[in-house]
Amino acid sequence: MSAPQSIALSPAADGAAAAISPQPIAPPRNGRRGKPGKIYARETSGRFNRLRWGMVIFTQLIFYGLCWLPWDGRQAVLFDLGDYKFHIFGLVLWPQDALYMAIVLVVAALALFWATALAGRVFCGFACPQTVYTEMFMWIEARIEGDRVARMRRDSASATLPGTARRVAKHAAWWLLALWTGLTFVGYFTPVREVVAGAFQGQLGPWEWFWLFFYATFTYMQAGLLREKVCQHMCPYSRFQTAMFDDRTKVVAYDVARGEPRGALHSGAASGDCVDCSVCVQVCPTGIDIRQGLQYPCINCGLCIDGCDQIMDKLGRPRGLIRFAAESAGQPRATTDGAMATGWRPRLWVYGALMAFFTGLGIYVLMHRVPLQVDVLRDRGALFREVEDGRVENAYRLHILNMDGEGHRFRVSVSGLPSAQVVSGEMLDVAAGSTANLPVTVRAEAGDGRPGANPVQFTIHAEDGAETLQVRENSVFMQP
Numbered sequence: 001m002s003a004p005q006s007i008a009l010s011p012a013a014d015g016a017a018a019a020i021s022p023q024p025i026a027p028p029r030n031g032r033r034g035k036p037g038k039i040y041a042r043e044t045s046g047r048f049n050r051l052r053w054g055m056v057i058f059t060q061l062i063f064y065g066l067c068w069l070p071w072d073g074r075q076a077v078l079f080d081l082g083d084y085k086f087h088i089f090g091l092v093l094w095p096q097d098a099l100y101m102a103i104v105l106v107v108a109a110l111a112l113f114w115a116t117a118l119a120g121r122v123f124c125g126f127a128c129p130q131t132v133y134t135e136m137f138m139w140i141e142a143r144i145e146g147d148r149v150a151r152m153r154r155d156s157a158s159a160t161l162p163g164t165a166r167r168v169a170k171h172a173a174w175w176l177l178a179l180w181t182g183l184t185f186v187g188y189f190t191p192v193r194e195v196v197a198g199a200f201q202g203q204l205g206p207w208e209w210f211w212l213f214f215y216a217t218f219t220y221m222q223a224g225l226l227r228e229k230v231c232q233h234m235c236p237y238s239r240f241q242t243a244m245f246d247d248r249t250k251v252v253a254y255d256v257a258r259g260e261p262r263g264a265l266h267s268g269a270a271s272g273d274c275v276d277c278s279v280c281v282q283v284c285p286t287g288i289d290i291r292q293g294l295q296y297p298c299i300n301c302g303l304c305i306d307g308c309d310q311i312m313d314k315l316g317r318p319r320g321l322i323r324f325a326a327e328s329a330g331q332p333r334a335t336t337d338g339a340m341a342t343g344w345r346p347r348l349w350v351y352g353a354l355m356a357f358f359t360g361l362g363i364y365v366l367m368h369r370v371p372l373q374v375d376v377l378r379d380r381g382a383l384f385r386e387v388e389d390g391r392v393e394n395a396y397r398l399h400i401l402n403m404d405g406e407g408h409r410f411r412v413s414v415s416g417l418p419s420a421q422v423v424s425g426e427m428l429d430v431a432a433g434s435t436a437n438l439p440v441t442v443r444a445e446a447g448d449g450r451p452g453a454n455p456v457q458f459t460i461h462a463e464d465g466a467e468t469l470q471v472r473e474n475s476v477f478m479q480p
């Protein structure tokens, strides 16, 4: 089996341009004890760690909290698949509104491209659910099983009762979190209060049980057991991210010129700033050595920056031996430490302009959205009927879909022929978010229009002053 490859930017032979060359990833150098191949990430502190935890708290407050928020007597955000309705605060979206979902997805993809071109895999390092849940699971692990050294010692030694008890407690805590995550997930599709009550009373439906346990198991596996392997081997994004990189994309990079030759402090041989303490490797959640250059498992989390900055502080040397920088020809450029202010270039403008366009388009179509849909069907039984007063009668069936969050009384009128008039089925009450069928009869003077089909228009509008609730539908009136 071939060794895993990393992508590293290294100087071309003539030093004129950077070339992408594959380099083998060194085995994780984060300790000699513990299970072989297992990564024992060391906890660290610093600005990037605080930023990561800020994102964990921000995203999880939204995820765990939003489904409990009431809005107009119902759950603020509820994806009601049974009734084909998405409730998002006061807005009710139907399958007919799939355009909005498409626009949201396009804007999200463009935002990801833009952020990647600007600062590499920052989404992976700070906002990806895999990263966020792994962070939470690792925090639980450290609280129950102790720090990195304690965990490595325990894994190297024979099993003991206290050690086993800690492991069992850790997995139990992971499962609790995973189950609550699964329950919350299902709570976005079935009202969360019903899900919680049903789960504790054992009265959920089979699909709710399935998805609760599926999502819980998925979370437990991904964040508890697989962790960095998901980023390294399963995530497709890591494979094509370099397509969005250029030589001004900021990535977490080691300053080779300043750090090398590395060596232990007071060894006498080294003259670079890197004291080869391996802290940057120990804190890395994916277990890589950033000093080897840019590698695809690196998620740009910045924890190695925090770790190395602490070492530099202790040594009284300037921070930034590892920092966010554009890596060109193997050398991070001299940039402001950690700054994101990489020079603007065409691809950022293009991504930004597309994002602004699609966001504007989404806002425009949302503001002009008419939450009313009407289909006019002609009565198939008879083309027309001549009635006693000498007029001609046509029958229709109107299928009215009120997509608004409130019920309305709708009035139907007809135009297109001077004498055309709705004689029955003029009004109908349609409840919020529901459909109704309305039989409508239209009469016109015989001879009004030409023999055969005459175009007419039905106007359906809400009577209660909701001006946006008005649609016009075309049909035909048959004359003898």
Ligand code: SF4
Residues within 6 Å of the ligand: 259, 273, 274, 275, 276, 277, 278, 279, 280, 281, 291, 307, 308, 311, 321, 322
């Ligand atoms: S933390 Fe800094 S000093 Fe220590 S090995 Fe890493 S780069 Fe070198």
Ligand code: SF4
Residues within 6 Å of the ligand: 252, 280, 283, 284, 285, 286, 287, 288, 289, 290, 297, 298, 299, 300, 301, 302, 303, 304, 305
């Ligand atoms: S190398 Fe640094 S930035 Fe990359 S994943 Fe490891 S700790 Fe995070």
